Amino acid sequence: MLKLTSLQWIGLAAFFLGVFVIVPMIIAASGRTDLFFTLTSVGLLAIASAGVWLTFYIGRINIGQGAFALLGAYVSAILVTKAGMSFWLSLPIAGLFAAFVAVLIGLPILRLRGVYFAMITLVLTQVFTLTALALPITNGAKGITSIPLPGELSILGITLIPDFSTLENPRQAFYFTTAVLMFLTYAALYRIVNSRLGHLCRSMQQNEELASSIGVNISYIRILIFAISSFFGGIGGAMFGSIAQSVYPSSFQVADSVNFMLNCFLGGLGYVFGPMLGTLVLYFGWDLLFELGKYQMLVYSSLLIILMLFLPNGLLSLRLPKKGGSGK
Amino acid sequence: MKRRVVLKSAVAAVALSAFAAGGAWAENPVLKIGFVGVTSGPAAAWGISNQRSMETRAAWINETGGYTIGDTTYDIEIVSFDDQKDPKRAIAGMEKMAQEGIHYVVGPNVDDGAAAVRPVAEANGIMYFPYAFPKELYTAPASNAVLGMVANYQSGPAIYKYLMENKGVKTVAFIAANESDPLSQRDGGVAAAKELGLEVVSDNVTYQVDTTDFTPVLTPVLRTRPDLLVLSGVSPANAPQLIRSARELGYQGLISTETAQDAQVLQEGAGDLANGFISVGGASTPELASDAMREFVKRYTDMFGEYNDESNTKVYALEYILETLKANPAAIDDVNAFQATMDGFEAPNPYMVGDAKLRYVGSTSFGQKRQVAVPLVVNVYQDGAFETLFVAEVD
C-alpha cells in the first residue's frame, strides 16, 4: 500500500464520510431522493471518464470510451438475460471483455497519435453503435429490455449484497455500489499514477521516441493503459445497463464519448481527480440550469466557453499545482 | 435557483392578488403535469411539438379559469425536462418528476428512453405517455406506460389495405434510417404487409440520418419498381428529401409513411413533388377539425409564432390525462385508481367534429388498454396542405 500523508488520510476519511454518511443523511432529511440517481450517474460517468483520463496520461486523446461503455453494457445484459448469470459476476466479465477488445483494437490503432487517434476513436464509437444495430446477439434495433435487477451475492451462505428487487429503495443500493466502484477506480488510478508505470506514462506523454530509446517498452505500456481505460468504460456501461434495465444501440453514442473527454478537460488533465470534478460540474451544471427552460442549452454552453476562456487548464488548475495531484 | 423560486412566487403572488382584487379569478391550486423528452439537438422537433402543445393547452385552461377535477379547480402547470435524447438523462428526468410529486408525465419520444424510464415510473407511481412503439412497454407485466399515438403496426396495415383496395397496390418496398426506432417500425411494417398478401420487393435498404444525398440510397430500391414506397419511421427532416429524390429519379408510384409530418416542411423541402404523399396525422384537416382544434392551432401560433402539424396528434395526451382525472378525482395522486378508470373511461373528443370519443384502447395489440384512441386520420399532402384520405379506428 502507498504511504499517504496525514493530509491525504484526512481527505480520504472526509470522502468516505461525505459519500456514505453525509450525502444519504442530507437526502433523507431533504427528501430529495432523485439525487440518488443523479449522483449515481455522476459516479458512473466519472468511472468511465477516469479511463479516458488515463489514456490522456500517455498522450492520447480518447473519444472512444462510449464504445467500450456500450460493449460493457451489452456483455453484462446478454450474460444476465440469456445465460442467467448473476449480475455481480457479469460486471467484472463486462470490464474484462471490454479490456480484451481494447487490446485487439489497440494493437493497430495505438500507433496513431494526436488528432488521428482522437478521430479514429470517434469513429470507433460509431462502429460499435452500428455493430450493435446489425448483430443478432444484441437483438439489433430492438435492444435488450426487461433486464432483472442485480440479485443476491453471498459467499458461504453469508449475504454480502442483498437482492436489489427485494429492497425498498434500489436507487440507494445502486448509489452505494457506485460509490464503492468509484472509490476503487480512483484508488487504482492514483496508485497507477504514483507508481513506476505512472512515471513511464509521463515520460511517454512527453516524448515517445525518447522514452523508447531509454528502454521503455512503449507498445506494451500503451496497450496496458488502453486496456485498463476500457475496463473502466465497460464497468461504467454495465452498471448503467443494470439501472436502466435496458440496453439499446443508442445507450452510449458519440455524444457520450465526447462528454467523457470534456469531463477530463474541464476537471484538468494534470490532476487525478480532475475527471471526477469535471463530471460533477458538467452533469450538475446542466441539471441546475433546468429552470431556464429553452435557454438551458444557451446558458450552459456559454458558461462552458467562459470557463475555458479563464481556466483553460481545467478547474483544478485554480489551486496551486502539485505534481500528480492528491487529496480531494 | 432558490432565489428564482422566491422571485417567481413573489411575482405570482402579486399577480394573483391583483386578480383577486379584480374578483375575476380565485386562487387555484396548481396541478403539475410533466414532460420528459427531447427539446434540443437533432431530434428537437419531436419533443418541442409535444412541449408546446402542452403549454398551449395549459395556458388556455388557466386563462379560462382552470380545470375542475372533483370539487377543486386547478391551474395546470407543465414541468418540462429535456433529456437530450439520452436514455440516461431520461431516467434523471423521470426521477425529477417523481421528486416534484408528479404522477402524470408525457414522453419520452424514443424507444430507448421509454424503456429506460420504466423502472423509475413503476417504482414511483407515475403514469407516462411515450411516443415509442415497442410492445413490451405496454404489455403486462408493464403497467404504467400508455402509448400516446397510433403505432405503426396499427396504422400500417390500415393504410396498406386501403391502398390495395383503392389504388391496386400489389408490391411494396421499405426504406428506413439506420436507428432503433425506424428499424423496428420497418420490421413491423414488413410483417403487416406480408400478412395482407402484399409482395415485399425490398426491405433491407437503410440510410444514415445525416445523409445529404439520397440518390444512391434510393436507386437500388426503386429498381425493384414497387407500387408503394414506405418510408418507415421517417423524421420530418428526411421525408422531403427522400420524396424529392425518389420523384427526381423518375419514381411514379405511391409514397407513404406512418409517422406524423408537417405540411410546411414538405412544401419547403419538396414542393409539388410531395403531392400525393400519404402520412398519418391528427384531426387537423378542414373536414375533421372542430372549433376547439382551430382555436388550439390559433393559440399555439400566437404563442410560438408557427404551428407544427405534428401537434395535431400530440395535443391529445394532456387531454386524456385531465379527462381521466376528471372521471375519477381519486386518481390525482393514485395511479392505481387511474388504471382502474382507464378500462371503462369514455369522454367526447373535443378536437374532432362528429361524435368521436376519447377512450383507451390497445386490447388487440397489448392485451390491456394501454393506448389513447387518437383518431387514425390518414392524410394525403396536396399543394401545401393535408387532405383527409380516410379515417379509421384502433381497437
Add this chain to the structure above:
Amino acid sequence: MEQILANGVYLGAQYAMIALGLTLIFALMNVLNFAHGQMYVLGGFVTYTFYGQLGFPFVAGLVMSCVTLFILGALIERFLFAPVIRRSSRDESTMLLAAGLAFFFDAVILLLFGEKQRGVPKIVNGVFNWDFRLIMPYDRILICVLAILSIVSFILFMQYSKTGRALRALAQDRTAAQLMGVNVDRYSMIGFALGAMLAGLVGGLLVTITGVNLGMGGPTSIKAFMMVMIGGAGVISGAIAGGIILGFLEAIGLAVLSQYGDITYLMIFVSLMIFLAIRPQGLMGKPWG
C-alpha cells in the same frame, strides 16, 4: 455505373468543400474544430433567410452566408481561440472550447430558426435524364459545378495570392513564418475566418438541395473529420482527396452493398480504421498530424 460515378462526383465535391475549411483551420492553429458542422448549418440558415424568406437572389444569399461566417470566424479566433491557445498548457484544451462552441451554436440556431427542417425554392427546375442510365436534376449539376469552381478558386487563392502564401507558410512552420516577418496573429485570424467562410458557403449551396435543420451540424463535423483523416490532417490536397474518396465510397458502397442493408456504413468505418492502422498519417499528411 454512370450513375454511381456521377453520384460520387457530386458527393465528393460537396464533401471536399466541407473538409477544406476544417483542414485549413487545423493546419494553421492545430485546432480540431468541433463546431465546423454548426458553422455549415449556420451558413445554410443565412442563405435560407435571405434567399428563401426575404426574396433576395440566390447569389446574394450565398454572399451573405460567406460574409456572416467570415466575420463570425474572425471574431471567434480573435476573442476565443487565440487567448485560450496562449494561456493553455496543452493544445488539446481547445477541443473543449470547440465543443462548447458547437453546443452554443446549436442553442442559438434553435432559438433563432426553430426546430423544423427548412428548405428554399429550387434554383433550377428539371431533371437531366440520359436514357435512365444517368439521372441528375439540373440544380444538383449546378451546385456541383459551383462547388468545384469554389474549390479551384480556393486553391488558386492559396497558391498565388499574398495572403495565400502567408497562410501556407504559417501552416508549414509557425515559428519560421514569424521569423520571416509574417504577422502570425493577423493571418491566423484570416485563416480561421476563411475556414469558417468555406463552411458557410457550402451550407448556403446545399440548402437548395437538402434543406437545412439544426441537427445536421454534429454529423457533418464527424464526416468532415473522417475525410480529413483519409487525406491527411492539415493538408489542403489531402482534404480534397479525402472528400472525393468518401463521396465515392458512399456512392459505390450503397450501390453494391444495398442488399445487405445495415452494413454499408459499418464497412466504410471499418475499412477507414484498417486504412489508418496501415497508414497512420492518411494519404498525404505529415506524420503525427
